[in-house]
Amino acid sequence: MRSIRPVLGLLLGTIVLLGGTAARPADAQAPKRGGTLRVAYGNEILGMDFYTTPGYEMVWVATNVGCGLVSITPDGKFFPDAAESWQISSDGLLYTFKLRKNVLFHDGSKVDAAAVKFTFDYVLDPANRANMRQFLGAVHSVEVVDPHTVQIRLKQPYAFMMHVLAVYRMGMIIISPVVTQKYTPEERRAGKPEALVGCGPFKLVEWVKGNHLVMDRFDKYFEQGVPYLDRVVIRTIKDPVTQLAAFKAGEIDFIADFSADHVDSLRAQNPRAQIMTGKETTPMVAMMKVTVPADGKPMSKDRAPHAIFNDIRVRKAVGCYGIDRKEIVKIAYKGQATPWVGIIPPGTMDTVDVNHLCPYDPARAKALLAAAGYGPQKPLVFELMTNTEKSVFNVIATVIKEQMARIGVTANIRLVDKPSWMTTATQDGAFDMYIEDLASLLTVDQNSYLSASAAAWNHSRHVDTKVDDYYARYAREMDPVKRKAIARELQEYSADKLYWNTISGSPFYQVAQPWLKDYVYQAEFKVQYKKVWLDK
Amino acid sequence: MRTYIIRRLLQIVPTILMITLVVFVMMRSIPGDPVVALLGDAYNEEDAIKVRAEYGLDKPVLVQYGIWLGKLVQGDWGTSILSGRPVLKDVMIRLPVTLELIVLSMAVALAIAIPAAIIGALRQNTWADYSATSIAMIGVSIPEFFAGVLLLLIFSVGLRGTLPSSGWVYLPGTCPMIVCTGSLWGNMMHVLMPAVALGIGRAALLTRLLRASMLEVIRTEYVTTARAKGLSERPVVLKHALKNALIPTITVMGLQVGFLIGGAIVVETLFAMPGLGTFGIDAIIARDYQQVQGFALITAVAFVVINLLVDLTYTFLDPRIRYA
Numbered sequence A: 001m002r003s004i005r006p007v008l009g010l011l012l013g014t015i016v017l018l019g020g021t022a023a024r025p026a027d028a029q030a031p032k033r034g035g036t037l038r039v040a041y042g043n044e045i046l047g048m049d050f051y052t053t054p055g056y057e058m059v060w061v062a063t064n065v066g067c068g069l070v071s072i073t074p075d076g077k078f079f080p081d082a083a084e085s086w087q088i089s090s091d092g093l094l095y096t097f098k099l100r101k102n103v104l105f106h107d108g109s110k111v112d113a114a115a116v117k118f119t120f121d122y123v124l125d126p127a128n129r130a131n132m133r134q135f136l137g138a139v140h141s142v143e144v145v146d147p148h149t150v151q152i153r154l155k156q157p158y159a160f161m162m163h164v165l166a167v168y169r170m171g172m173i174i175i176s177p178v179v180t181q182k183y184t185p186e187e188r189r190a191g192k193p194e195a196l197v198g199c200g201p202f203k204l205v206e207w208v209k210g211n212h213l214v215m216d217r218f219d220k221y222f223e224q225g226v227p228y229l230d231r232v233v234i235r236t237i238k239d240p241v242t243q244l245a246a247f248k249a250g251e252i253d254f255i256a257d258f259s260a261d262h263v264d265s266l267r268a269q270n271p272r273a274q275i276m277t278g279k280e281t282t283p284m285v286a287m288m289k290v291t292v293p294a295d296g297k298p299m300s301k302d303r304a305p306h307a308i309f310n311d312i313r314v315r316k317a318v319g320c321y322g323i324d325r326k327e328i329v330k331i332a333y334k335g336q337a338t339p340w341v342g343i344i345p346p347g348t349m350d351t352v353d354v355n356h357l358c359p360y361d362p363a364r365a366k367a368l369l370a371a372a373g374y375g376p377q378k379p380l381v382f383e384l385m386t387n388t389e390k391s392v393f394n395v396i397a398t399v400i401k402e403q404m405a406r407i408g409v410t411a412n413i414r415l416v417d418k419p420s421w422m423t424t425a426t427q428d429g430a431f432d433m434y435i436e437d438l439a440s441l442l443t444v445d446q447n448s449y450l451s452a453s454a455a456a457w458n459h460s461r462h463v464d465t466k467v468d469d470y471y472a473r474y475a476r477e478m479d480p481v482k483r484k485a486i487a488r489e490l491q492e493y494s495a496d497k498l499y500w501n502t503i504s505g506s507p508f509y510q511v512a513q514p515w516l517k518d519y520v521y522q523a524e525f526k527v528q529y530k531k532v533w534l535d536k
Numbered sequence B: 001m002r003t004y005i006i007r008r009l010l011q012i013v014p015t016i017l018m019i020t021l022v023v024f025v026m027m028r029s030i031p032g033d034p035v036v037a038l039l040g041d042a043y044n045e046e047d048a049i050k051v052r053a054e055y056g057l058d059k060p061v062l063v064q065y066g067i068w069l070g071k072l073v074q075g076d077w078g079t080s081i082l083s084g085r086p087v088l089k090d091v092m093i094r095l096p097v098t099l100e101l102i103v104l105s106m107a108v109a110l111a112i113a114i115p116a117a118i119i120g121a122l123r124q125n126t127w128a129d130y131s132a133t134s135i136a137m138i139g140v141s142i143p144e145f146f147a148g149v150l151l152l153l154i155f156s157v158g159l160r161g162t163l164p165s166s167g168w169v170y171l172p173g174t175c176p177m178i179v180c181t182g183s184l185w186g187n188m189m190h191v192l193m194p195a196v197a198l199g200i201g202r203a204a205l206l207t208r209l210l211r212a213s214m215l216e217v218i219r220t221e222y223v224t225t226a227r228a229k230g231l232s233e234r235p236v237v238l239k240h241a242l243k244n245a246l247i248p249t250i251t252v253m254g255l256q257v258g259f260l261i262g263g264a265i266v267v268e269t270l271f272a273m274p275g276l277g278t279f280g281i282d283a284i285i286a287r288d289y290q291q292v293q294g295f296a297l298i299t300a301v302a303f304v305v306i307n308l309l310v311d312l313t314y315t316f317l318d319p320r321i322r323y324a
Helices: A004-011 A056-065 A113-124 A161-166 A177-182 A185-189 A240-248 A260-269 A312-321 A325-332 A362-371 A391-406 A418-426 A445-451 A465-476 A480-497 B002-029 B034-042 B045-054 B061-073 B087-122 B127-141 B144-158 B184-217 B221-228 B233-270 B276-286 B289-317
Strands: A036-041 A070-072 A078-080 A083-088 A094-099 A139-146 A149-154 A202-208 A212-217 A231-236 A254-258 A274-276 A283-288 A291-293 A303-305 A381-387 A410-416 A433-437 A502-505 A509-512
Touching (some): A070 A161, A078 A083, A094 A113, A113 A139, A113 A149, A240 A254, A240 B144, A254 A260, A260 A274, A260 A391, A283 A312, A312 A480, A325 A502, A381 A391, A381 A418, A391 A433, A418 B034, A465 A480, B002 B061, B087 B184, B087 B233, B127 B184, B144 B184, B144 B233, B184 B233, B233 B276, B276 B289
Parallel strands (some): A036 A231, A036 A254, A381 A433
Antiparallel strands (some): A083 A094, A202 A212, A212 A231, A274 A509, A283 A502
């Protein structure tokens, strides 16, 4: 066994490009205790069961109520949370964590190795349908060595085990065995405070859906002196105009996810506001369907070529040379996003700029279409699905429709609501192309859950197992330099095959009042209030 | 009268059944699947099949409706598929907010409509009448969201926080949650803009309607008789003319409840209010079938009960009307 530090150096030789533009005063002040932080979310919290409820909104609560073994800084360095130290064996198969002795759940019971093992066993049990289970495929077993030491044994080396523990989705949040067994999943989903006992800096006081979520400081939190805030109150304000008004009137201190469309207005109205963003970690895609079920049964393994986009010439004509990404970004994002071709967004670790592989070239697009049999006599017509969740999707769809017309292609826009899009895309429904920004990605590895051939979220339904091989090699490779090379190959291969058609990064913004101090921007990945304080 | 009320109450049952059945079937006919939303990024077919079976979503629609109805009879409104929260509990938390909004928006509407209609009718074809009619036209033309945004920009942004932009403060003693402070002043501050935004369109409609009724009534013989008896103009207008002119207006007010619930969805979303409107729209967007049924049930009950009350009001306004 060896110390974690050299391993960290290897694992994180490449810096996670999360570094945002969070405003932090140069003249660091002594934090003030007390006060209530008033937070606005743009979307409703769907439920409160940490391991089954989808959506970032719940994750942003879970990471304040719960604690994990380790956490991660914006520049990708791991630091202790409930574990005070850890070691990784030289073969990368055994992770040993020493737990702090003073970590308590909110009900006063101790966080020990048995609780950590229980958490892993709970997540790995398919009956519990935990959404973190998909990330624990490499785990062989978890053993209690002594009350404060726990070991995770892997089946094969996995370069992103620490990421899984710290940040994938919400990280592995330790749950209380007693409480978890006492209450039902419905009670957890419903946000019953007694059923949601964590070991984080804040304890859940109340969640009334549609009204508010309240968290209070946990006075016995293991880290002395924090959190500074007495209380955090989260409300949902969906309309950006109302968010703007509430912010300007000082009714809220922090907006956890602010609409990119309204950033300029907010800046103009509130010159002292802290507007935080970073390199985009979410891809905006124009996904093209590659295969369809041969037997007509959705999700069937028996696949047939999609009538239009299975032909690589058409995919490249439309998605590669026919789309002017710069123009889309200029119109849809007022230039505040990065035009991008690669499968991995511009802010994700090991991303590579492969834009040169898909230059905007209408003449070449037309030539490819002609080679594929399309032209004035047989014009290409396809359906472009977009949904009502964000107005930017519809702007992008409109621009693409116009760009398609320039190469003699007709894109008929179909506007649906979010659940219809989700059902169509996820359940192998009928579509030709859709516009959507998909999940935030910290690592290339995370994208395997969305784009490997067997992934449920492989919406293009490509069947190319070479993509899977790239992901598997990437995940197993412990040398960051070699890993980066694999990532490059994958991104070039993907741009060449265009199973996944990225348009740009999708910018993410958070906004804070000038009196909110020491908030650390970590994009969608973590929203933590532990060290936040109010200077008013 | 009692027989009439009982008969009307009994008529409510098939109406409610029909409405809830139509909503039940429609929700399951439109695209979108709550199970996909529930499983999120961990979606896989195996789990989806299990979840559908757990919630009975794999059964025929009419069987599902029968199960829902059976539970409803026992007082169980079901549990939200997504949040796991009991539907009845959430409906009861949100109902007072929307009720207050609707009542106050109607009050706003009447406070504007009655004087405007009286002035318009009594001073027909004068500048006062033209002004009232023009304002009514503008009011009818302004959708709730636009009125709401205008009010927000004026009172929350322009006049920097004169009125709160969003949220809700409960009336003292009515807060259904652990963490909240009831305050009459706070409540009034929070409800004022939404009530005006929702009420202004109704005011315009009622002004036009009431003005037309008033014009008709003030030309009737009994009004002339009242004047001939030497009554002053005030009791003639308020007691004799207005009371009778209100009958068609009251009918329309009852029917307007449905529109107000629809308008409440928009206004509550804009002002981030925790009422039934936001509950309903969130449920529909998430395809949370149980919540949608709860929303449909409560709004249907509210609609038919209010219209029953409206019918009963006629006997007070016009003693000639008798129900048997």
